[in-house]
Amino acid sequence: MFISDSICSWAASAHLLFLIALLSGLISADILPQTITAYVSETVMLPCSIPVDEELPTVEWSKEGLSQNITILYRDGCETFGMKNSAFRYRTNLVLDKLKDGNISQIIYNLRLSDQGRYQCRTLRGRQWQVHAMLELKVVAVSEPKLTVVATAAGDGVTLECKAVCWFPEPEVTFQDVEGNEIKANNPTRVSNSTECLTVTRKANVQTPINRVICRVHEKDLNQTRKTEIYIPGILDYNHN
Secondary structure (H helix, E strand, C coil): CCCCHHHHHHHHHHHHHHHHHHHCCCCCCCCCCCEEEECCCCEEEEEEEECCCCCCCCEEEEEECCCCCCCCCCCEEEEECCCEEECCCCEEECCHHHHHHHHHCCCCCCHHHHHEEEEEEEECCCCCCEEEEEEEEEEEECCEEEEEECCCCCCCCCCEEEEEEECCCCCCCEECCCCCCCCCCCCCCECCCCCCCEEEEEEECCCCCHHHHHHEEEEECEEEEEEEECCCCCCCCCCCC
């Protein structure tokens, strides 16, 4: 679905000079940013549309806060790469079969945490830029926790390890019995991943007569919670009475 560099690269240099010369003209209505929340590694669409016309204008998407802020630039039937931020190379596109309908939404593939921020959709007709949409993209990372029994020195009870792989922002990891009572645990450890998220690990030594333990992972700002539980054979049944 991507347009190859070889097809469109011929236009990049000329268009770069042309666009810089036209940046002074801008029409913008009062547009309130729309907030979209998506998850790491997913594909997200940032919506933007324009009235249908005989000729598609130059379409530009940009992200605030970047020195090279263009995420996609589409002109004369192809994408130009000269001004595109390298972090978005091969990760953004328009819905090409919908352009004729005025749909100039931007697709971002394989989301990263660093993609979070404010995006602007605008078009160029003649010498005039017009802003059509402002999108605030929030990127979060969550996953199902993994709860296992880990090796420990001989003694009473068992040691459980709960691992929350690739979360952002950092969540709180707690252990609970089946009645929701919190079980005392060690301090959590955290490691940054190559995908910019955090893996949080916490351990608890269970010595009371409980045979089922729940690990609860919660991120309060986003109100995201994931739970998993484990059955521990060989420990006395817990009397719920």
